[in-house]
Amino acid sequence: MIKFMMTFDKDKEARWLTEKANEGWAMKRFFAGFYTFEECEKGKYQYQVDFCDKVLRVSKDYREFMADNDIEIVQQWGFWVILRKLSSAGEFELYSDVDSQIAHYKRVLRMFQGVTLLEFLVLLYEVYAASTLHAVFAWAAVFAIMALIVVFINVISNTNNIIQKLNERKTGIVETKKTNLSPVLAVGFMFNACAVCMDKSSIFKMIIQIIAIILLLSGTILTCKRVKNA
Amino acid sequence: MANIETPLTEAFYYIMLALRKPNYGYGITQEVSDLTGGRVQLGAGTLYGALQTLEKRKWIEIYSEDKSSRKKKEYIITDLGREAFEKERQRLEELVNNGKLMEEK
Numbered sequence: 001m002i003k004f005m006m007t008f009d010k011d012k013e014a015r016w017l018t019e020k021a022n023e024g025w026a027m028k029r030f031f032a033g034f035y036t037f038e039e040c041e042k043g044k045y046q047y048q049v050d051f052c053d054k055v056l057r058v059s060k061d062y063r064e065f066m067a068d069n070d071i072e073i074v075q076q077w078g079f080w081v082i083l084r085k086l087s088s089a090g091e092f093e094l095y096s097d098v099d100s101q102i103a104h105y106k107r108v109l110r111m112f113q114g115v116t117l118l119e120f121l122v123l124l125y126e127v128y129a130a131s132t133l134h135a136v137f138a139w140a141a142v143f144a145i146m147a148l149i150v151v152f153i154n155v156i157s158n159t160n161n162i163i164q165k166l167n168e169r170k171t172g173i174v175e176t177k178k179t180n181l182s183p184v185l186a187v188g189f190m191f192n193a194c195a196v197c198m199d200k201s202s203i204f205k206m207i208i209q210i211i212a213i214i215l216l217l218s219g220t221i222l223t224c225k226r227v228k229n230a
Numbered sequence: 231m232a233n234i235e236t237p238l239t240e241a242f243y244y245i246m247l248a249l250r251k252p253n254y255g256y257g258i259t260q261e262v263s264d265l266t267g268g269r270v271q272l273g274a275g276t277l278y279g280a281l282q283t284l285e286k287r288k289w290i291e292i293y294s295e296d297k298s299s300r301k302k303k304e305y306i307i308t309d310l311g312r313e314a315f316e317k318e319r320q321r322l323e324e325l326v327n328n329g330k331l332m333e334e335k
Contacts, residue, residue, distance in 0.1 A: 050275055053278075053282075061282070062278065064303060065255055065274075065278050065281075065303070066274065066278075068254055068255045068256065068302045068303060069255045069256050069259075069274050069277075070256070071274055083274075091271065092274075093271070093273040093274075094273045094274055094275035094276070095273045095275045095276050096241070096270075096271055096272050096273035096276045097239065097240065097241050097273075097276055099239050099241070100241070100273070100275065100276040100279055100280070103279065104275065104279075
């Protein structure tokens with residue numbers, strides 16, 4: 001059985017894979033969002049997703065350690081490694097205390113921040129290319145990257161929330177949210193930047209400019225609401 | 231470097247204790263669980279990270295690595311590690327002793 005799923009939430013992914021194993025389907029391979037499952041005894045495995053200890057790979061030490069602890073490396077993909085353990089061998093948890101959980105999510109956060117920064121650079125280049133090429137496909141690429149950036153900003157914000165919750169558990173101090181800025185505002189600025197970059201006035205430029213204005217306005221209203229509620 | 235500013239976390243303290251004699255990953259998890267009556271269950275990621283950190287600090291070292299047979303990698307505490315552990319234990323003792331003051335009226 002092959003299933004497609006797209007997520008940047010590693011905990012959700014692990015829960016989903018364990019759920020599938022409970023239904024009698026053990027994940028065996030992963031390729032670009034496609035998960036290959038094999039039939040297994042119901043509830044045979046528990047899955048976890050870890051962040052690679054080396055850049056885009058796991059070290060020999062890591063492999064040996066997991067093998068020594070009866071944990072199977074099912075698939076390594078990009079920054080991630082999917083692990084599983086027989087349910088009969090007991091509870092399978094990767095990070096058991098707040099300190100190591102915070103350290104783990106901080107590494108995840110840094111990676112997403114780096115990738116998002118890279119995406120921004122690619123976006124700038126794409127906008128430049130699109131404005132000189134005047135081709136529809138080039139603008140399609142710009143919008144695809146913008147959509148990706150929005151997704152990543154959302155992931156960064158979620159990861160930040162997880163770290164904040166963990167910090168609250170560690171220090172016993174409930175921190176009030178520092179940022180009241182609405183992400184809609186950021187997206188608005190992004191559209192506005194695109195419109196500014198386009199040299200010739202065209203119908204595209206007008207559409208993007210209008211979208212930018214709408215987003216900036218609604219972003220401002222949302223931000224004002226957040227400040228008022230805080 | 232036997233001195234570090236922050237106190238040891240519970241996980242680090244118990245891992246070092248479990249390494250007073252040669253021990254490997256799962257053996258450490260088991261012993262820590264037994265010592266604490268099941269309260270502290272070390273996750274594999276937590277344990278792996280802690281072992282890497284402790285090895286970098288030279289507080290623990292690899293005890294045996296049998297290349298020929300596929301044997302589990304064992305660690306043991308170093309003299310430097312014992313020194314750091316002892317310091318932490320004395321600090322904790324002082325905390326507990328001074329804590330009795332709370333019972334005074």
